[in-house]
Amino acid sequence: xxxxxxxxxxxxxxxxxxxxxxxxxxxxxxxxxxxxxxxxxxxxxxxxxxxxxxxxxxxxxxxxxxxxxxxxxxxxxxxxxxxxxxxxxxxxxxxxxxxxxxxxxxxxxxxxxxxxxxxxxxxxxxxxxxxxxxxxxxxxxxxxxxxxxxxxxxxxxxxxxxxxxxxxxxxxxxxxxxxxxxxxxxxxxxxxxxxxxxxxxxxxxxxxxxxxxxxxxxxxxxxxxxxxxxxxxxxxxxxxxxxxxxxxxxxxxxxxxxxxxxxxxxxxxxxxxxxxxxxxxxxxxxxxxxxxxxxxxxxxxxxxxxxxxxxxxxxxxxxxxxxxxxxxxxxxxxxxxxxxxxxxxxxxxxxxxxxxxxxxxxxxxxxxxxxxxxxxxxxxxxxxxxxxxxxxxxxxxxxxxxxxxxxxxxxxxxxxxxxxxxxxxxxxxxxxxxxxxxxxxxxxxxxxxxxxxxxxxxxxxxxxxxxxxxxxxxxxxxxxxxxxxxxxxxxxxxxxxxxxxxxxxxxxxxxxxxxxxxxxxxxxxxxxxxxxxxxxxxxxxxxxxxxxxxxxxxxxxxxxxxxxxxxxxxxxxxxxxxxxxxxxxxxxxxxxxxxxxxxxxxxxxxxxxxxxxxxxxxxxxxxxxxxxxxxxxxxxxxxxxxxxxxxxxxxxxxxxxxxxxxxxxxxxxxxxxxxxxxxxxxxxxxxxxxxxx
DNA sequence: CGCATGTGGATTTTT
DNA sequence: TCCACATGCG
Numbered sequence: 175x176x177x178x179x180x181x182x183x184x185x186x187x188x189x190x191x192x193x194x195x196x197x198x199x200x201x202x203x204x205x206x207x208x209x210x211x212x213x214x215x216x217x218x219x220x221x222x223x224x225x226x227x228x229x230x231x232x233x234x235x236x237x238x239x240x241x242x243x244x245x246x247x248x249x250x251x252x253x254x255x256x257x258x259x260x261x262x263x264x265x266x267x268x269x270x271x272x273x274x275x276x277x278x279x280x281x282x283x284x285x286x287x288x289x290x291x292x293x294x295x296x297x298x299x300x301x302x303x304x305x306x307x308x309x310x311x312x313x314x315x316x317x318x319x320x321x322x323x324x325x326x327x328x329x330x331x332x333x334x335x336x337x338x339x340x341x342x343x344x345x346x347x348x349x350x351x352x353x354x355x356x357x358x359x360x361x362x363x364x365x366x367x368x369x370x371x372x373x374x375x376x377x378x379x380x381x382x383x384x385x386x387x388x389x390x391x392x393x394x395x396x397x398x399x400x401x402x403x404x405x406x407x408x409x410x411x412x413x414x415x416x417x418x419x420x421x422x423x424x425x426x427x428x429x430x431x432x433x434x435x436x437x438x439x440x441x442x443x444x445x446x447x448x449x450x451x452x453x454x455x456x457x458x459x460x461x462x463x464x465x466x467x468x469x470x471x472x473x474x475x476x477x478x479x480x481x482x483x484x485x486x487x488x489x490x491x492x493x494x495x496x497x498x499x500x501x502x503x504x505x506x507x508x509x510x511x512x513x514x515x516x517x518x519x520x521x522x523x524x525x526x527x528x529x530x531x532x533x534x535x536x537x538x539x540x541x542x543x544x545x546x547x548x549x550x551x552x553x554x555x556x557x558x559x560x561x562x563x564x565x566x567x568x569x570x571x572x573x574x575x576x577x578x579x580x581x582x583x584x585x586x587x588x589x590x591x592x593x594x595x596x597x598x599x600x601x602x603x604x605x606x607x608x609x610x611x612x613x614x615x616x617x618x619x620x621x622x623x624x625x626x627x628x629x630x631x632x633x634x635x636x637x638x639x640x641x642x643x644x645x646x647x648x649x650x651x652x653x654x655x656x657x658x659x660x661x662x663x664x665x666x667x668x669x670x671x672x673x674x675x676x677x678x679x680x681x682x683x684x685x686x687x688x689x690x691x692x693x694x695x696x697x698x699x700x701x702x703x704x705x706x707x708x709x710x711x712x713x714x715x716x717x718x719x720x721x722x723x724x725x726x727x728x729x730x731x732x733x734x735x736x737x738x739x740x741x742x743x744x745x746x747x748x749x750x751x752x753x754x755x756x757x758x759x760x761x762x763x764x765x766x767x768x769x770x771x772x773x774x775x776x777x778x779x780x781x782x783x784x785x786x787x788x789x790x791x792x793x794x795x796x797x798x799x800x801x802x803x804x805x806x807x808x809x810x811x812x813x814x815x816x817x818x819x820x821x822x823x824x825x826x827x828x829x830x831x832x833x834x835x836x837x838x839x840x841x842x843x844x845x846x847x848x849x850x851x852x853x854x855x856x857x858x859x860x861x862x863x864x865x866x867x
Numbered sequence: 868c869g870c871a872t873g874t875g876g877a878t879t880t881t882t
Numbered sequence: 883t884c885c886a887c888a889t890g891c892g
Contacts, residue, residue, distance in 0.1 A: 237881060267882045291882090314874080314888065338874095338889095361882045389881090422880065515878065705879045727878055728883090734878095741879080765877090 177222045180215055184208075191411075191441050192216045198408040198436035200387070200429055204467050205457070205747040206448030206711065209411050210240075213385055214247050216409060220381060228255075230380040232262040232401060234269060236389050240709070241265050244385075262379065266394050267361060270368040274359075278371040284354040285367070294319065297353070297360045304348050312345060313338040322346060323362075365393045372400035379406050387412035387432065391423045395431070408436055415461050418705060418741045420733070442466070446747075448711050450474025453746060453753050456777045460743035462736070476783040479774055480756040485518065488718060488756060489525035496531055496699060499714055506532055508713035510700040512745050514724050515763075519701050532698035536706040546637055546647035547654050549575045553607075553631070556588075557614035558674050570608065575636045577605050607636065618670050624655045704745045715749035717742075720757045720774055722767035742773055 181189055188208055191201045192215045203209040217233060220226040228248075235241045241264045248263075249255050261272050274280050275287060298319055305312050314321060325346040328334055334343040353359065359367065382401055384390075387410040390398075402408060414429050425431065433440055444466045446454055451469040456477055458467055482488035496509055511522060519535050526533045549572055556566040570577045570584035577584075587608060610631050621627055628651070637647040662672030700712065704725075719725060726738030746753060757770040825837040827847055835847040 265882065294882095316887070317875080320875095364882085419880075421878085703879065729878090730883095737879095 177215075177218050180218060184211070184215060185445055187441070187443050187445065188212050188215070191443065192219050194409070194439065194441060195407070196439040198432075198438035199410070199441060200433050200438045201409070201411045201441045201443060202429065203411050203413050203443040204446055205413065205416065205744075206446040207443035208445075208447065209413075209443065210243065210385070212443065213383060213411055214244055216383060217244075217248065218251060226380050228259040229262065231383060232269060232377075232379045232381070233383045233385070234264070234266050234394075234398070235385040236265060238265055238268075240385055241268070266397060267364050270364040270397065273368050273377075274364065274371075277377075278368065278375055280367065280371065283367060283370065285359070286357050289357045289359055291364065292353075292358045292360055294360060296358075297349070298322075300352055300356070300358075301345060301349050304345060304352060308348065310341045310345055310348075312342060313340045322349070326350075326362075362393065365397055369393065369396050369400055372397075376403060377401050378403050381407050381409065384408075384410040384412075386416075388414055388417050388428050389419055389424050390428050392425070395428070399435075408438065410438075415740060416708065416744055418708065418737060418744055420737055444468045445470050447471075448750055449747060450751055452476055452781050453749050456753070456781050457743055457746045459776045459778070460739050460746065460773070462740070474751055477777065477781050478752075478754040478783045479770070480754060481770070482756055482758055484758055484760045484762055485521045485719070486525070486762075488758070489521045492522070492716065493525060493529045493531055495716075497529075504713060505697050506699045507697045509716075510702065510707065510710070510712040510714070510748065511716045511718060512702060512704050512707050512748070513718050514704060514727060516703060518719060518763075522701050526699065526701075532696075533701055534696065534698045536700065536702035545574060546643070547650050549636075550633075550651055550654060553611060554673060557611040557618075558670070560612070566608075566611070569611070570605065577607060607631070615670065618673070619668070621669050624652065624659055627655055628652065704741050707748050708744050711748055711750055713750045714752045714754075715745070716754045716756065717745050718756050719761065719766070720755045720771045721761055722769060722771050724761070724763065724766045725771050725773060728765060739773075 181192065184192065185208075188211065191199070191212050201209075201212065203212070213233075217228070217231060220231065221228060233241075233244060235244065245260055245263055248260065249257075261276075262269060264272070271291065274285075274289075280287065280289070301318060301322060302315075304310065305315070312318065321342055322345070325334075325336075325342045328343075336342045353363065379401060382398060384398065389412075398408070410432060412429055414427075417424065417428075432438060445468045447470050449457070449469070450471050451473050453474065454467060454469040454471075461467065480488075480491070482491060492511065496506070499509060500506055513519065523533065523535060549569060552566075552568045556569055560566070566588040567584045569575075570587060587605065614630075617630065621630070633648070633651055637644060637651070658673060658676050661676050662669055700710075704717070717725070725742055726735060729735050729738060755774060757774065758766070759768050761768060826834065827837060828834050837847055
């Protein structure tokens with residue numbers, strides 16, 4: 175085997191890490207320093223040079239993506255490799271799952287080997303059922319998930335006292351038993367149960383290797399500890415500068431903790447191969463403890479700072495800029511646009527779509543995250559099961575898609591069908607959607623096609639066509655119906671049974687089908703949050719909205735502030751050749767302040783392209799004043815223009831859906847139209863598809 | 868039902 | 883800091 179060749183390709187730091195044989199070793203790996211390469215080389219080296227079987231290694235990652243990357247590289251290096259050899263390779267959860275299914279005696283805790291893994295949503299549904307059946311007093315049910323999580327994490331009997339004097343601990347206990355009875359485990363149960371059983375079952379892995387160790391939570395650290403025997407060697411790779419998920423429960427100083435707990439030797443991987451040295455020097459300004467980040471590349475182009483009036487203007491600018499970059503020969507997939515909040519993607523999506531720039535958005539989208547689909551699923555839930563009162567109430571009282579009534583009114587309607595049969599008929603006349611849901615079971619047997627369902631419910635009536643969401647809603651609903659039809663067909667069930675089955679596993683299924691995963695192979699510009707950018711790299715990176723209140727996000731404590739800085743650090747270090755930062759004079763998000771974030775001033779002016787940036791010594795007060803003045807000027811001008819338009823003429827427009835109407839308001843972004851038959855509607859101007867008459 | 872008070876979230880997300 | 887929602891009393 176040619177592992178020697180692989181070792182030759184490594185630099186001295188990497189090689190030292192791979193060859194290290196201390197009982198415990200923590201590698202402090204900088205961004206872009208070949209962390210995964212070291213990890214893979216290490217396993218290969220142990221296997222071929224030290225004759226350690228892959229079965230004696232446990233390799234833990236946080237995401238499936240990272241796990242697959244490692245497994246694929248290993249399999250590619252050796253065709254004779256069997257998948258079963260790599261059962262100890264995977265995410266913390268999947269390795270725990272493997273142990274529970276194949277190694278640990280789970281009968282001891284009441285489970286059977288065929289147990290199912292359930293999504294958090296299903297666990298919550300089970301909890302709600304228990305509350306109803308046992309008539310438990312539970313307060314703040316809207317925060318049930320958080321409250322249960324908290325209750326379940328308390329182990330000492332004497333600490334099990336509810337803050338609100340309700341039966342949350344009783345619920346936690348009943349839920350635990352019910353999950354055992356139904357033979358189901360939630361994600362966190364996998365680790366919790368594995369940890370519990372590992373107390374009495376000694377695993378003897380020769381090596382435990384951990385990727386991105388800085389993200390570990392307490393349960394994961396416990397898992398490592400319980401897997402480890404006296405003779406097990408530990409090798410962990412991580413970067414304290416890339417802790418951006420501490421809000422999810424990872425303690426801040428994992429690397430430090432581990433180092434002391436196992437008296438680990440500390441190595442480092444300082445050399446960055448990814449970014450130009452200008453970008454790296456800027457990145458250094460945002461590092462925590464001034465760790466040595468060594469570059470290996472030429473200075474490259476300077477960092478560009480741009481000021482845009484608002485996000486819409488920026489999106490338009492980016493279209494031109496990206497087109498220009500693309501025309502110079504660079505594929506779209508080497509370009510990425512980052513932002514702090516998910517909803518900032520919308521403007522880019524709209525403008526890119528309009529201008530035919532291919533793009534992909536990274537977003538975890540389950541059915542529940544899309545309001546229209548969430549509503550449709552609840553509609554089906556109530557249609558199939560009239561006892562699902564909460565779903566029925568949701569359908570009728572939803573602000574966007576419902577019948578325009580309050581929850582209390584909806585509750586009366588939904589419940590009254592059982593108490594007062596005479597009123598039912600008047601209600602049915604009034605709320606068509608309610609009738610449709612009631613009659614669904616008797617009429618659904620005739621349904622075999624997608625549009626039959628769509629037309630049966632007349633969804634077009636309920637997804638009120640406002641300019642920005644109507645088409646998306648319709649597309650999503652059709653996509654969902656399509657998935658359901660295929661699911662029913664595949665399961666060879668009757669439509670009714672198939673739908674019921676689908677609804678029961680909708681959350682789980684939805685994740686797989688609706689998730690828009692970023693595929694690195696498709697040639698498109700990537701739009702994502704700074705969080706989602708972790709672990710990726712692009713030739714051109716645009717970080718947008720570097721305004722006060724956005725980057726950094728308005729925070730309370732010092733810890734959160736530091737995490738924002740690390741997040742910005744992660745964003746900067748994704749860029750290989752070109753980095754552009756931009757801020758808005760007039761951000762549309764209400765929390766965001768106009769003017770550049772002080773993060774921009776933290777970068778030495780020497781690194782910044784000077785024709786686009788304001789002097790670093792600028793008087794902030796003066797700047798703010800100028801911006802304010804500019805803003806009021808803009809407003810005055812806009813008002814004057816609006817008045818002028820009003821005086822000169824009343825504009826008449828025509829719309830495909832709404833017919834004729836007259837323009838009420840018309841500014842840079844939005845246009846408001848009063849339609850003869852539909853009343854007042856507001857549109858984003860660029861996509862309103864209005865025809866001026 | 869109405870009103871006063873209590874409570875915690877706001878933003879990021881993987882399994 | 884402010885806002886949305888849940889609770890609980892009258």
